[in-house]
Structures are given as structure tokens and as C-alpha cells.
Amino acid sequence: MEAQGQEGEIVSQFWIFDLILLVFLVTTAVIALRVRDLLSAAMIFGVYSFLICLLWTGMGAVDVAFTEAAVGAGVSAVFLISTVLRTSRKSSD
Amino acid sequence: MELLEAIVDGMNYWIFIILMMIGLYAMITKNNLVKKLIGMSIFQTAILLFYISLGVKEGATIPILPHYYAHTSQEEQGNLVGSSDQAHAGKEASSATEGGKEKPSVAHAGSPKIDPNRFTNPLPHVLMLTAIVVGVSTLGVALSITQKLYTEFGTIEENEILDQLKSGDD
Structure with a gap:
């Protein structure tokens, strides 16, 4: 049971990394919704997806993390950017 | 605090x-x-x-079982199971290389080596x-x-x- 104690130490240090990621997560979510240029909103949403992917890697969900990296940060961002390029780039709010 | x-x-x-x-x-x-x-x-x-x-x-x-866990638990399973035909099957599986593929899911259940809390x-x-x-x-x-x-x-x-x-x- 010594190994468990050691890992407990690692986990208790991990919360700082966790906190930093969560703060950035909320910040990017708010910025993505507040910015008026839709192309930058799409890019910042990609950053948001990548941050949440890092968070899930830290939580031990690697399968979810790489799916999110491929699908969330990759495909979703491409969908959003292509829609913005085909429609208008400006947003009223 | x-x-x-x-x-x-x-x-x-x-x-x-x-x-x-x-x-x-x-x-x-x-x-x-x-x-x-x-x-x-x-x-x-x-x-x-x-x-x-x-x-x-x-x-x-991370919930991924290393290879050596599956290996040791299989042999133990072969020793622990009382009924003769299952023990025989376990021995066969450990000796035959391709037989190891279907066994592990059964073998893990009773193994004392694997702690689900880890x-x-x-x-x-x-x-x-x-x-x-x-x-x-x-x-x-x-x-x-x-x-x-x-x-x-x-x-x-x-x-x-x-x-x-x-x-x-x-």
C-alpha cells in the first residue's frame, strides 16, 4: 500500500495543473462568446477544445482525450471556420 | 481552510x-x-x-491492463479453479499462444493481483x-x-x- 501513498502525493500536486487548466477553460469560453469576429470565435473555441482535452488526459481518460483532440479541436473548428467563410464574418453580439 | x-x-x-x-x-x-x-x-x-x-x-x-497482469492471472486461474475440465482449459490456454486471446476477460475476474481501485x-x-x-x-x-x-x-x-x-x- 506504499505505492498508493506515493500516487496520492502525485494526485495532490496535480490539482494546481487542474486549477490552471480550469481557469483558462472558463476564460476561453467567455472570450469565444464575447468576441465579435466570428473567425476568431471559432479559433478560440478550438483552443477551448484543446484545453479540455489536456484536462481529460490529466484525469486519466486518454481515450476521450484523443477523440476530443481529433473531433472537437479538429473537425468542429473546421466546420465552424468553413461556415463562417461561407456566410458572414461579423456578429452583432 | x-x-x-x-x-x-x-x-x-x-x-x-x-x-x-x-x-x-x-x-x-x-x-x-x-x-x-x-x-x-x-x-x-x-x-x-x-x-x-x-x-x-x-x-x-489509466484503465489499461499491462500484458504481464493478464499473463500471471491466467496461470493462477488455472491453478485455482477446482473443476478438472476448466483447469485443463486454463493449462491449455497458457501453453498455447493463440489460446490466450479469449481467456483474459474470464481470468481477471477472480484474480487477487488486480485492484480495481488502482x-x-x-x-x-x-x-x-x-x-x-x-x-x-x-x-x-x-x-x-x-x-x-x-x-x-x-x-x-x-x-x-x-x-x-x-x-x-x-
Whole structure:
């Protein structure tokens, strides 16, 4: 049971990394919704997806993390950017 | 200090609620359709965050079983099982190399070597993989509808579309 104690130490240090990621997560979510240029909103949403992917890697969900990296940060961002390029780039709010 | 610890322990859940409310707010109040969809995606990822947080354990690692675990537990299973034919099957599986493929799932169940508390719970992960894929397909369909609306009305602002619809009725 010594190994468990050691890992407990690692986990208790991990919360700082966790906190930093969560703060950035909320910040990017708010910025993505507040910015008026839709192309930058799409890019910042990609950053948001990548941050949440890092968070899930830290939580031990690697399968979810790489799916999110491929699908969330990759495909979703491409969908959003292509829609913005085909429609208008400006947003009223 | 206790308050701080309580906040740090449930940090993921606080952020989950905050992100979910940010997403809901965006879905309700934003006028731009793309902004609404970004809000919807944030709402979805917040729920994913909640479910993944449920599977986390203190001092646990990634839910992947190393190869040597499967190997040792198989031999032990062959020794432990009382009935002769199953013991025979276990021995055969350990001797034959290709027989090891189907055995492990049975062999792990009774093994004392594997402590489930050392691995994160993989069930929420599997459920959330499905949810991610459903979320991105929802986003794709909604964005294609947005493009259709743009070709129809020439705008992606909700209030302008509603105005055009209203003036068309009269």
C-alpha cells in the first residue's frame, strides 16, 4: 500500500495543473462568446477544445482525450471556420 | 481552510456548473446563430466534464491492463479453479499462444493481483466517447442549416431573420 501513498502525493500536486487548466477553460469560453469576429470565435473555441482535452488526459481518460483532440479541436473548428467563410464574418453580439 | 479544501475537492463540479450556465446563457441570449452553436458545444463539453469527473479516483491510473497482469492471472486461474475440465482449459490456454486471446476477460475476474481501485472507472469514458461523436454531428447538421438560412435570408442574425419572416407574412 506504499505505492498508493506515493500516487496520492502525485494526485495532490496535480490539482494546481487542474486549477490552471480550469481557469483558462472558463476564460476561453467567455472570450469565444464575447468576441465579435466570428473567425476568431471559432479559433478560440478550438483552443477551448484543446484545453479540455489536456484536462481529460490529466484525469486519466486518454481515450476521450484523443477523440476530443481529433473531433472537437479538429473537425468542429473546421466546420465552424468553413461556415463562417461561407456566410458572414461579423456578429452583432 | 476547510472551506478552501472543500472548494478545491469539488473544483471540477464548480467549473462544470459555470461552463454549463455560460453555454445556456449563450444559447438563449445570443442573436448570432454561430454564437448560439458555440454555446451549445460549450454546454455539451460541460456535461462531458461532469461525467468524466465521476470516473476519477484518488491515486488511480489509466484503465489499461499491462500484458504481464493478464499473463500471471491466467496461470493462477488455472491453478485455482477446482473443476478438472476448466483447469485443463486454463493449462491449455497458457501453453498455447493463440489460446490466450479469449481467456483474459474470464481470468481477471477472480484474480487477487488486480485492484480495481488502482484504475479509473472506464465506463463514463466509453459513454462520453459516444456523446462527443453525437455532439459533433449535431454541430455539423446545425451549421449546414445555418448556411441554408444564409442563402435564403442573407443573414445569420436571428432577429433579422424573424423580421424578414414577419414582413413576409403581411
